Amino acid sequence: MHLFGDVSGKKLLEICCGSGHSLKYHADRNAAELWGVDISHKQIENAEALLKKHGYTARFICSPMEADLDIPVNYFDYVYSIYGIGWTTDLPGTFKKIASYLKKDGVFIFSWHHTLYYCVAWSCSERKNIIERDGLVFTRSYFDESYFRMPVDGSEIVLCNRKISTYINALAQAGFAIEQMVEQTDKETMESTGDISDKAKKAKMLPLSFCIKARKQ
Numbered sequence: 001m002h003l004f005g006d007v008s009g010k011k012l013l014e015i016c017c018g019s020g021h022s023l024k025y026h027a028d029r030n031a032a033e034l035w036g037v038d039i040s041h042k043q044i045e046n047a048e049a050l051l052k053k054h055g056y057t058a059r060f061i062c063s064p065m066e067a068d069l070d071i072p073v074n075y076f077d078y079v080y081s082i083y084g085i086g087w088t089t090d091l092p093g094t095f096k097k098i099a100s101y102l103k104k105d106g107v108f109i110f111s112w113h114h115t116l117y118y119c120v121a122w123s124c125s126e127r128k129n130i131i132e133r134d135g136l137v138f139t140r141s142y143f144d145e146s147y148f149r150m151p152v153d154g155s156e157i158v159l160c161n162r163k164i165s166t167y168i169n170a171l172a173q174a175g176f177a178i179e180q181m182v183e184q185t186d187k188e189t190m191e192s193t194g195d196i197s198d199k200a201k202k203a204k205m206l207p208l209s210f211c212i213k214a215r216k217q
Contacts, residue, residue: 001182003109003213007031010077013101015065015094015110016084020047020058027056034058035076037065065097066090073100079108083209086112091162095174102216108176111211114183115142118150118161120206122198136205167212176214183207 008030014023017036020043027034034051036058038044044060051058061069065088079098088094098108119142123134140148140161147160171178185203192200202208 001211003180003182003211004078004080004107007078011035011075012078012080013037013071013076015079015081015098016087017047017060018043018082018084020050022080022082023047023058024051024054024056027051027054027058035061035071037061037063037069037071039064064089065094069097071101074103076101077103077106079106081110083111083113085110086159086162089160091166092170092173095170095176099174099176099216104216106216107179108171108214108216109211111209112167114207114210115161115163116206117208118148118159120202122202136202164210171212171214175217177217178212178214180213181210182212183210 004026006029007026009032011033012023012026012031013035015037017023017038020036023034023036034056036044036047038047038060039062041062044062047058048060061071063069065084079101085091085094095108102108119138119140120136121139123137125134142163145160145162145166147158149156149158168178184207189196189200189203192204199208
C-alpha cells in the first residue's frame with residue numbers, strides 16, 4: 001500500500017516483530033537502524049537468525065508492549081506493527097508509549113483484524129447431506145468490547161474486539177493525527193469467481209482487516 005515511502009536512512013521500531021521478515025524487508029530498503037519488540041523468546045530467536053542469515057542486525061527486546069521498555073524517546077522515524085497491536089491489554093497506554101518513542105512528525109503504522117471480522121459469520125444449513133452457506137449473520141454485537149475466547153489450531157486465544165472508534169480516539173488522545181485508513185479487499189479477491197474459499201467470499205462482502213497511518217503531532 002506504499003504507506004512507508006522511502007525508509008533509507010530511517011530508524012524503525014516494530015512492535016510484535018515476530019519472525020523478523022518485515023524487519024528484513026526494511027533492511028533490504030536501506031533502513032539505518034532497526035529495533036524489534038516481541039513477547040516471545042522463540043520469535044526473537046527466529047528474527048535474529050533470519051537477519052543474521054542475510055547480513056543484517058537489529059536490537060531486540062523480549063517484553064510485553066505495555067511494559068516500561070528500555071527504548072529511547074523521541075528517537076524513531078517510524079514505529080509499526082503488523083497484526084500485533086490488537087493483542088495489547090492497554091490500548092491507550094500502548095499508543096502513548098509508541099508516541100513517546102517517535103520523533104515529532106514521526107509515523108505510526110499498524111494493521112489489525114477489522115472489528116466486523118469477529119462479529120459476522122456464515123449461517124449454514126444442510127440440504128441432502130450437503131452443508132451450504134446461506135449468508136453472513138451477526139453473531140456478536142459490534143459494540144461489545146469484552147474479551148472473548150476463540151479456538152485456534154487445537155488451542156484457545158483470548159481477544160478484545162475493539163470498535164474502530166476506540167482505536168481512533170486512543171490515537172487522538174496519544175497525540176496522533178490520522179493521515180490514512182485502509183479497509184479494503186484486494187482487487188484479485190474482489191474479482192474472483194467460481195470455487196473460492198469461505199474467507200474469500202466473506203472478504204468480498206466486508207473488510208477483514210484495517211490499516212492506519214498516523215503522525216505524531
